[in-house]
Amino acid sequence: MVKNSFISGISQEEKEEKVGSVEFQIRSLTNRIRKLSSHLELHRKDYLSQRGLRQILGKRQRLLSYLSKKNRICYKELINQLDIRESKTR
Numbered sequence: 001m002v003k004n005s006f007i008s009g010i011s012q013e014e015k016e017e018k019v020g021s022v023e024f025q026i027r028s029l030t031n032r033i034r035k036l037s038s039h040l041e042l043h044r045k046d047y048l049s050q051r052g053l054r055q056i057l058g059k060r061q062r063l064l065s066y067l068s069k070k071n072r073i074c075y076k077e078l079i080n081q082l083d084i085r086e087s088k089t090r
Helices: 002-013 022-042 047-070 072-082
Strands: none
Touching (some): 022 047, 022 072
């Protein structure tokens, strides 16, 4: 139910983006990471959730690596939109 509302919210904002795309998967994983992080702030000894968070972080990292090799411009835009990396100013 929450997933459907998330998908409908995203698809209304960006109609050209497909649900199975790398960008959408990264956004979805980022949403899950933020929810799990807030859960772990309250429940510090929930080791299964910690393990799940590490797995999700690894999957998102692999997808980001793939996207950076495939389309560097889209990668930089997505990083800035999601605010998941510190931008290097030169």
